[in-house]
Amino acid sequence: MTATPKRTVLLALDASPAARYALDYFLETSYRPDKDHLVLMSVADDAQTSIGVFEDMIAVPGDDDQRKELEAQIAKDTLAIVQEAERIVLQKYEKAQVSSETYAVKSDEPRDAIVDTAADLHARLIVMGSRGNGALKRALLGSVSDYVVHNAPCPVLIVHQQDEKEEKEE
Numbered sequence: 001m002t003a004t005p006k007r008t009v010l011l012a013l014d015a016s017p018a019a020r021y022a023l024d025y026f027l028e029t030s031y032r033p034d035k036d037h038l039v040l041m042s043v044a045d046d047a048q049t050s051i052g053v054f055e056d057m058i059a060v061p062g063d064d065d066q067r068k069e070l071e072a073q074i075a076k077d078t079l080a081i082v083q084e085a086e087r088i089v090l091q092k093y094e095k096a097q098v099s100s101e102t103y104a105v106k107s108d109e110p111r112d113a114i115v116d117t118a119a120d121l122h123a124r125l126i127v128m129g130s131r132g133n134g135a136l137k138r139a140l141l142g143s144v145s146d147y148v149v150h151n152a153p154c155p156v157l158i159v160h161q162q163d164e165k166e167e168k169e170e
């Protein structure tokens, strides 16, 4: 008897509380440890480095070391996001039950990296927050979630986190 292939679920995570909320929501409502394979993915944005380089260039023109240091820090932060997510899953479920892998990658287009990875891995579901760490608070969806929902090769679960404080302020 051949085992049924697992459902690959790609969780797209940045450092925002919205992404963490999406992970928690998925685990509580849809996760089936025996049937799902989790891909915990975070993409380091190349733009983050360019901004840093720009700032560095004002202070110390042409300092490559600072750029490298910044890149290393971003890589570390990105890895920390997916490792923390995996830790959260493993805290809730027995290690032997969980099938997961972590992807901490770098791309100048995080949204394409998410869509392409979902296609490459034949993901059957993408899970993400509606907002992230970006500044455009008034839009319903951030640019990454908006792009992914329109271009993904599979269904996308966008978890909207109601921010009471923000609602009152508007």
Ligand SMILES: Nc1ncnc2c1ncn2[C@@H]1O[C@H](COP(=O)(O)OP(=O)(O)OP(=O)(O)O)[C@@H](O)[C@H]1O
Pocket: 012, 013, 014, 016, 018, 019, 022, 041, 042, 043, 044, 045, 110, 127, 128, 129, 130, 131, 132, 133, 134, 135, 136, 141, 142, 143, 144, 145, 146
């Ligand atoms: N770099 C990333 N890597 C992985 N997932 C991401 C990344 N950026 C965003 N996401 C996912 O997309 C969700 C929505 O974030 P998005 O970036 O679209 O909104 P935003 O940050 O508020 O707006 P914007 O980035 O357009 O300023 C996040 O909750 C997270 O699940």
Ligand SMILES: [Mg+2]
Pocket: 014, 132, 133, 134, 142, 143, 144
């Ligand atoms: Mg964002």
